[in-house]
Amino acid sequence: MMRNFITTRDWSRSELQDILDYALTLKAQPFQPLLKNKSIAMLFFNPSLRTKTSFEIGISELSGTAVILQPGKDAWSIEFKDKQVMDGEPEEHVKEVAEVLSSYCDCIAIRAFPKFIDWELDRTDHVIKSFAKYSSVPVVNMETIEHPCxxxxxxxxxxxxxxxxxxxxxxxxxxxxxxxxxxxxxxxxxxxxxxxxxxxxxxxxxxxxxxxxxxxxxxxxxxxxxxxxxxxxxxxxxxxxxxxxxxxxxxxxxxxxxxxxxxxxxxxxxxxxxxxxxxxxxxxxxxxxxxxxxxxxxxxxxxxxxxxxxxxxxxxxxxxxxxxxxxxxxx
Amino acid sequence: MMRNFITTRDWSRSELQDILDYALTLKAQPFQPLLKNKSIAMLFFNPSLRTKTSFEIGISELSGTAVILQPGKDAWSIEFKDKQVMDGEPEEHVKEVAEVLSSYCDCIAIRAFPKFIDWELDRTDHVIKSFAKYSSVPVVNMETIEHPCxxxxxxxxxxxxxxxxxxxxxxxxxxxxxxxxxxxxxxxxxxxxxxxxxxxxxxxxxxxxxxxxxxxxxxxxxxxxxxxxxxxxxxxxxxxxxxxxxxxxxxxxxxxxxxxxxxxxxxxxxxxxxxxxxxxxxxxxxxxxxxxxxxxxxxxxxxxxxxxxxxxxxxxxxxxxxxxxxxxxxx
Amino acid sequence: MMRNFITTRDWSRSELQDILDYALTLKAQPFQPLLKNKSIAMLFFNPSLRTKTSFEIGISELSGTAVILQPGKDAWSIEFKDKQVMDGEPEEHVKEVAEVLSSYCDCIAIRAFPKFIDWELDRTDHVIKSFAKYSSVPVVNMETIEHPCxxxxxxxxxxxxxxxxxxxxxxxxxxxxxxxxxxxxxxxxxxxxxxxxxxxxxxxxxxxxxxxxxxxxxxxxxxxxxxxxxxxxxxxxxxxxxxxxxxxxxxxxxxxxxxxxxxxxxxxxxxxxxxxxxxxxxxxxxxxxxxxxxxxxxxxxxxxxxxxxxxxxxxxxxxxxxxxxxxxxxx
Known part of the structure; x- marks a missing residue:
């Protein structure tokens, strides 16, 4: 069964401990072909130093491929609400973005800080949730309103x-x-x-x-x-x-x-x-x-x-x- | 003989069908070392989601290396006209850019939308044509005034x-x-x-x-x-x-x-x-x-x-x- | 002993000639796994075409991994002076940046042009020197106030x-x-x-x-x-x-x-x-x-x-x- 890693609330303590234990194994033996022939699209709506570098190098150490995208900067801006007449800024809807990226790669990782305008909206974590809704590959949280990594x-x-x-x-x-x-x-x-x-x-x-x-x-x-x-x-x-x-x-x-x-x-x-x-x-x-x-x-x-x-x-x-x-x- | 992929007008129907047939083969068997020890410089004068991601991941699936460049943003802006006294914005001429990139890599891919000022100029497709003129490696069109991919x-x-x-x-x-x-x-x-x-x-x-x-x-x-x-x-x-x-x-x-x-x-x-x-x-x-x-x-x-x-x-x-x-x- | 490549003044003529001689060997035989399982963080405070492309492709030809970072653009801006009350623009200090990057990768390469305000400050080459001070991996100069590459x-x-x-x-x-x-x-x-x-x-x-x-x-x-x-x-x-x-x-x-x-x-x-x-x-x-x-x-x-x-x-x-x-x- 496909699992996202969006919030630790979806994972039991023992599942999380398994991840931690295996992290120690990988810390001791960093180079493993575990992501061979796998690619991860990393979408940054916000700046990053540690997250970008640690994911990119980590994926490489596991023989995988990382692609960096910055929607609104080097990629088109995205609409997240359904049923909109899209005559504003966004050039495409998250449904198409998620479906297309799902066809290219094996995982979508998202950094999307809140907009700091309306907490009632931001607390729904709608950006990453929208990706998860429309993606057919696992979605990973690189910091939204939680930061599970x-x-x-x-x-x-x-x-x-x-x-x-x-x-x-x-x-x-x-x-x-x-x-x-x-x-x-x-x-x-x-x-x-x-x-x-x-x-x-x-x-x-x-x-x-x-x-x-x-x-x-x-x-x-x-x-x-x-x-x-x-x-x-x-x-x-x-x-x-x-x-x-x-x-x-x-x-x-x-x-x-x-x-x-x-x-x-x-x-x-x-x-x-x-x-x-x-x-x-x-x-x-x-x-x-x-x-x-x-x-x-x-x-x-x-x-x-x-x-x-x-x-x-x-x-x-x-x-x-x-x-x-x-x-x-x-x- | 070196061939660019700038417009399908340069390719016969049967040549294009060969490309399509082989695309189906690669769709069934995505991981092939066909671009091993090959590198592609991808120049984006404009934003991209699908093009960037599909090229980067596709190149990786063929064991090649992609380098992303954004002239005018992370790289110097470029002059395309010959015989100019370059005292304006551009810091270098496409001749040097194309020759230098040709020395580093095996292919130059270009996304360069028209400037939307003068169609008589834009219809000449001078940006990619200039790269093709000065490059000693194949040039690929990632959307200019045509979008052959x-x-x-x-x-x-x-x-x-x-x-x-x-x-x-x-x-x-x-x-x-x-x-x-x-x-x-x-x-x-x-x-x-x-x-x-x-x-x-x-x-x-x-x-x-x-x-x-x-x-x-x-x-x-x-x-x-x-x-x-x-x-x-x-x-x-x-x-x-x-x-x-x-x-x-x-x-x-x-x-x-x-x-x-x-x-x-x-x-x-x-x-x-x-x-x-x-x-x-x-x-x-x-x-x-x-x-x-x-x-x-x-x-x-x-x-x-x-x-x-x-x-x-x-x-x-x-x-x-x-x-x-x-x-x-x-x- | 760990060595930086910040200025040729730190290297003897014969050491530099060794580098040049080996460059000719690599020019004749470009593909060598000399950087296998090695990663290099490349920090660009300024634009680049040749430096970015030649490093990225060169590292790839040696089986290494390059990560591109643009502090102040896609990564947080950085404070270089010690003992500052950091209530201005920079979100983090070079000490943390250098230490964290040292934990992720095997080399830090820096492009940091002078600020063109105060030559007495700029001539100290304090950006790359600060990275060298706090980094536990070699630091390479991709152009600061000298350009040894x-x-x-x-x-x-x-x-x-x-x-x-x-x-x-x-x-x-x-x-x-x-x-x-x-x-x-x-x-x-x-x-x-x-x-x-x-x-x-x-x-x-x-x-x-x-x-x-x-x-x-x-x-x-x-x-x-x-x-x-x-x-x-x-x-x-x-x-x-x-x-x-x-x-x-x-x-x-x-x-x-x-x-x-x-x-x-x-x-x-x-x-x-x-x-x-x-x-x-x-x-x-x-x-x-x-x-x-x-x-x-x-x-x-x-x-x-x-x-x-x-x-x-x-x-x-x-x-x-x-x-x-x-x-x-x-x-």
Whole structure:
């Protein structure tokens, strides 16, 4: 049965652990002809450094072929709504794009950030869902409103460091950034940390920064299933205390979604959420990580980024291995 | 002897049939080392989804290497006129570009739409002709003022559906689009349908939308050679009646070429040329196709695009196979 | 020991000759699996035709994998200064970029022209030096303030033509261009011509066009070591007289660096520096070359470019062979 890799919510904990275990095998033995005679179309609606490079090189290491497309730049712009009179900007409908690409290649990978206009629309993840609807080959999420490849890289890095993660004290902290960013990695952090049995705390400046109810509910439910706890804090000192893992991400308030200027002003009040050595000192010798890119001395200080406990680069490096494992499983 | 693939006018019907036959072989057995140790430079002066993806993956399936270049974006802009004092925008002359690329690779493929300023210049197809003049490796047309790869994909799809095409009733209909588009696929439609012995009708709103005399004359001559008929109609009902194949394309009037605003206003009068189920009902159970990208409910309705008789995606899929066959023949 | 290829100043004449000799071997036998299971990230901060194509195809001919990245376009923009509060444009620091890319691939190649604002900063070559500082894989220069790959292609072409180059009469002439260009190829010309024992003359309109003292000093020192001469001339007839090699390049005056309008006006006074047949007639039957791209009838006339003594395309062709040799040596 064909399977997409769009959200880890569609995959059981043990299935995900299989992917992680095989990623370690591939990390030890990187060159395998597992994707021989397979090709993957990678559609980037947004910029990328790590995702593009790790997928391209990873696919090559497995003897596969990657094709890079940038709709709206080097390829035609695409309509995602059905039944439209297409007299605006888009030159073609996702149905044709997905069907044609399905005829050329064996997998379609999509990076499509939200549009930051209407969260009610963006939360439907309609771009990648539309591709999945019309594609006859597996669809892989390279970051939309979730970032499941990052989730697995994050988890693999923590497992390499800690071994089992059950009962570990995990903090996801909002951190400052001058612009309102995507919630994807934050959503993903909650999903995966809760799924693997950690006690999860979400730290953010106020209720206005709560993530979508879908992800809060999932974190609650996952933690409950794993006999772990999930809670939300607005108190920096309390939230960092005793933590073993600090994961940081900035995002724009969903309350003010669509008003970038208002979101930026709101963010500007909370520059103190920067991850620094003083805050890390409150933890139980926690490791720190971040998905990158990271603005130094804005999201985290040089001291934190250059510390021995910073796993951000190791996590990025693991992107290649987990993605190779994912593609091997679904292709 | 080195051969370019710039226009099907340079190739006999039987040579083209050989390419089509071999395309079917490659469709059945896609992975062949026919381009091993061969590389193709693909120059895109314009956006592309199908062409880029089908060439890149097709070349890879034949063990070759594709390099993508976008002059004016990631590469320097190019001068095409000889004897110029080059103190304007272009940083280098096509002679050096063609000679240098010829030294690096085994084939140069070009997508260069007309400039939509002066049809007398654009109709000379000077961009690809300049590359051909200075290149010492074969040059392939990825759409200029003709689109010969699309022609062969179109024909292969029709042959798969009908078997022999001689005497089939073929309609090329102009269709509405808000912008004045390239005539390339329309020119190509006339060339290939007439060459393979179909009775060809060109339907357009008025004489103002006639294609270039070169293509009307070629269609007339081909049809005459094949004892078939070619005629032009401005009457929708009459033109659709009894047809077995409906191919649609929008283009800007050559009469008003260079005046995009005037062309758009002119197009706006003929929104009724949209291909819809009512019109298709007038045919002799015709199949429908289009080169894509297609604006739904502007050029053709959802009903037509989602019908069983729509071959547009099958035609796009066949791009890969015919292009692999072409490259195998000329390299 | 890991070695970068950032400047030929770090490589001895005999080491460079080894690279050139092996380039000839690879020119005769292009397909070797020397980069099997190796991947190279190529970062383009600026446009490229020859560099991109020759590296991509060359790497493929050696069974390696190339990944193209365009920071600021398809990848995030990068901060190069340390200890910055990164609240401006760049989304990440070169330290993370270099470390992450080092984890994915076996080599980082960089094209980063100067910013043309402050030569005191640009002359530090801080972009590629920052990558080298933080990378754990070799870094290769695809043109910054020097262009060492071009140097070797230039030299290989001259050696193919002349055999030994010792004592040859070599002219680097400034030539007109409407914009102030990078000094990289001019700097490189002085470095490599002097290193291989030629008598080198730099011709430019005035002292204002002198290249950076670092390169004048290096040329002086190299020539002195090789018992050859280095001198600077402002007299066209005197400089061309008796020369065996004429290499042309335009650049903006360092004196007026940062003021593009002033530099352009300054350049405009010296259109007579164009390389033409009359000037070439003053030489000792010299060959002519240029790194390309070249504006015809601005930098050199059609007559010179189309002559038998023009080696510009041969030099460009040799880019592929020397780069394959360089990568083979350092990876």
């Amino acid at each position: 990052q989730e697995l890289a994050h988890l693999l890095t923590l497992q390499e460091h800690f071994g089992t993660l059950e009962g570990k004290e995990y903090l996801l902290t909002w951190t400052y950034h001058p612009k309102p960013l995507n919630t994807a990695v934050a959503n993903s952090s909650l999903l995966i940390a809760s799924k693997f049995g950690m006690n999860v705390t979400l730290l953010c400046p106020s209720e206005s920064y709560h993530l979508d109810k879908r992800y809060l509910d999932a974190a609650n439910e996952n933690c409950s299933n794993e006999s772990a706890s999930f809670n939300i804090s607005y108190d920096i000192a309390e939230a960092y205390a005793g933590k073993q893992i600090v994961y940081a991400k900035s995002w724009g308030s969903l309350e003010n979604y669509g008003d970038a200027s208002k979101q930026s002003k709101q963010n500007n009040q909370y520059k103190n959420f920067i991850v620094d050595e003083q805050k890390m000192g409150l933890t139980n010798s926690a490791v720190f990580s971040h998905c990158l890119p990271l603005r130094r001395n804005v999201k985290a200080t040089d001291g934190v980024m250059d510390s021995d406990y910073c796993l951000a680069v190791a996590e990025a490096a693991n992107r290649k291995h987990v993605q190779k494992s994912i593609l091997s499983k679904i292709l | 699309q022609e062969l994909a179109h024909l292969l799809t029709l042959q798969e559906h009908f078997g022999t095409l001689e005497g089939k009733e073929y309609l090329l209909t102009w269709t509405y689009h808000p912008k004045p588009l390239n005539t390339a696929v329309a020119n190509s439609s006339l060339l290939i349908a007439s060459k393979f012995g179909m009775n060809v009708t060109l339907l357009c709103p008025s004489e103002s939308y006639h294609l270039d005399k070169r293509y009307l004359d070629a269609a007339n001559e081909n049809c005459s050679n094949e004892s078939a008929s070619f005629n032009i109609s401005y009457d929708i009902a009459e033109a659709y009646a009894g047809k077995q194949i409906v191919y649609a394309k929008s283009w800007g009037s050559l009469e008003n070429y260079g005046d995009a605003s005037k062309q758009s206003k002119q197009n706006n009068q003929y929104k009724n040329f949209i291909v819809d189920e009512q019109k298709m009902g007038l045919t002799n159970s015709a199949v429908f196709s289009h080169c894509l990208p297609l604006r739904r409910n502007v050029k053709a309705t959802d009903g037509v695009m989602d019908s069983d008789y729509c071959l547009a995606v099958a035609e796009a899929a066949n791009r890969k196979h015919v292009q692999k066959s072409i490259l195998s023949k000329i390299l | 071009q140097e070797l292609a230039h030299l290989l072409t001259l050696q193919e033509h002349f055999g030994t180059l010792e004592g040859k009469e070599y002219l680097l002439t400034w030539t007109y261009h409407p914009k102030p260009l990078n000094t990289a190829v001019a700097n490189s010309s002085l470095l490599i011509a002097s290193k291989f024992g030629m008598n080198v003359t730099l011709l430019c309109p005035s002292e204002s066009y002198h290249l950076d003292k670092r390169y004048l000093d290096a040329a002086n020192e190299n020539c002195s070591n090789e018992s050859a001469s280095f001198n600077i001339s402002y007299d066209i007839a005197e400089a061309y007289a008796g020369k065996q090699i004429v290499y042309a390049k335009s650049w903006g005056s360092l004196e007026n660096y940062g003021d593009a309008s002033k530099q352009s006006k300054q350049n405009n006074q010296y259109k007579n520096f164009i390389v033409d047949e009359q000037k070439m007639g003053l030489t000792n039957s010299a060959v002519f070359s240029h790194c390309l791209p070249l504006r015809r009838n601005v930098k050199a006339t059609d007559g010179v470019m189309d002559s038998d003594y023009c080696l510009a395309v041969a030099e460009a062709a040799n880019r592929k062979h020397v780069q394959k040799s360089i990568l083979s040596k350092i990876l």
